[in-house]
Amino acid sequence: MVQSADTLPDLALSRTVLDRSGIERRDGGLVERLLADPATRVLELRGDRAPVEPQVRSQGQEEHEEHGDLRLRLRAPTAEDSGRLVLFAGRDGRGTAYLGVALPAEGLDRADRSRERPPDVEGWVTLRQAGAALGDRDAGLFTTVLSLANWHGTHTHCSRCGAPTATSQGGWLRVCPTDHSEHYPRTDPAVIMAVVDADERLLLGRGPQWPDNRFSVLAGFVEPGESLEAAVAREVEEEVGIDVTDVRYLGNQPWPFPSSVMIGFTARALGTSIELDPHELSEARWVTRDDYRTALRTGAIHRPFGLSIAKRIIEHWLGQTIESVMSESEG
Structure with missing residues (x-):
């Protein structure tokens, strides 16, 4: 994995201070x-x-x-x-x-x-x-x-025999009383990426269930046997038909909705022609920084959700916070 020189600091939900006391x-x-x-x-x-x-x-x-x-x-x-x-x-x-x-x-x-x-x-x-x-x-x-x-x-029942399981280790384990198997909490890794073309335009997509004007950067779950960089390339190709290179790590954020960790990247597009998978996205578009600022101010694109790493990834590309864009329009 290539780490960017300017990774995202202080991501929301990522700054834990409690000792989990595993022992x-x-x-x-x-x-x-x-x-x-x-x-x-x-x-x-x-x-x-x-x-x-x-x-x-x-x-x-x-x-x-x-x-x-x-x-x-x-x-x-x-x-x-x-x-x-x-x-x-x-x-x-x-x-x-x-x-x-x-x-x-x-x-x-x-x-x-x-x-x-x-x-x-x-x-x-x-x-x-x-x-x-x-x-x-x-x-x-x-x-x-x-x-x-x-x-x-x-996960109330054993995935092996179907028997009800009991909690153990302060809720960090479930144990089957029938076959004595142990079941640990799962976390599903997902990649989320700013795909940028040679003209520094950002690729945005809108999911089929999202309201009009709700756009964000692309994302998807990591599959078994797959590296994070491979997941970035596969998800972009599947959703919009574009090959990418120069995948660089930005940061990560726990995302318990219900049980994910979002791992942020940038990637460089090798082409710009969009071939949309309608099962994954309803719309996709390239935007310049000026396009994005204008769309935010007019409501043509909704503000990204404040808690998510997606907002920070977009701001990293944009070079300023969403709040500063909106305050400029109010001024």
Whole structure:
């Protein structure tokens, strides 16, 4: 893999600060002890939502404290937690343990369930809504707990014999009581790439299920037996019929929707003629930097999603942030 000289720093969701304490997970009584300790901090997850509140900053705020605009509303363990799916997320630098408990989404009011609910007030929000406004600890905690909860929700039975499995190692393992097989959480790697032609135009695509004017860079899952660079080349060729070269690494980001890691690249197109696969994309187009700025300002292209690595990849090509483009138009 060729690493770019200007990789993307400080990607959202990628700056974990908790020690995952992999060896400690092996202690069979860990979860019970942590649930009995009032100093343990618990993130309650309802469906895909967690409770947040505005971050209150004090003049003497210490370095170890969170610095986002929002923070997770954590609590001490309760007696009811012992009957729930409990997930050990690790410890911070002061030794405080963090658990996640996963519950169904029932009980949230309509405002809390809204995808459009702004993440600037207290309430239950998704990681997509709040992730960019959370500090490093809370973004990493939310990401880890959501990823594990998603996996447990779809892997309740043994893939070998079909028997119900039981959780172990603080939620990082499921064990089949019938054939004693062990099942670990999965992460699906996906590549996401800025394909640029000889004139520095960027290739954008719109998925079949996306609304009009929603465009992004191309992406796709890595297949078994495939390198990351090969996945970049294959996905671009399959989706738009273009060969690429000079694949360079930019950065990566956990993406628990439901269980991926997005690995960003740039690639140089060897041609510009688009042969669209309609099963993969509804539209694809080349844009210059001026084209893109104009399309953003007029609404011909929607702003890229703020939490995702796609936004940062586009900004890397564009040479400025999306917010600065929009502020120029307002000025």
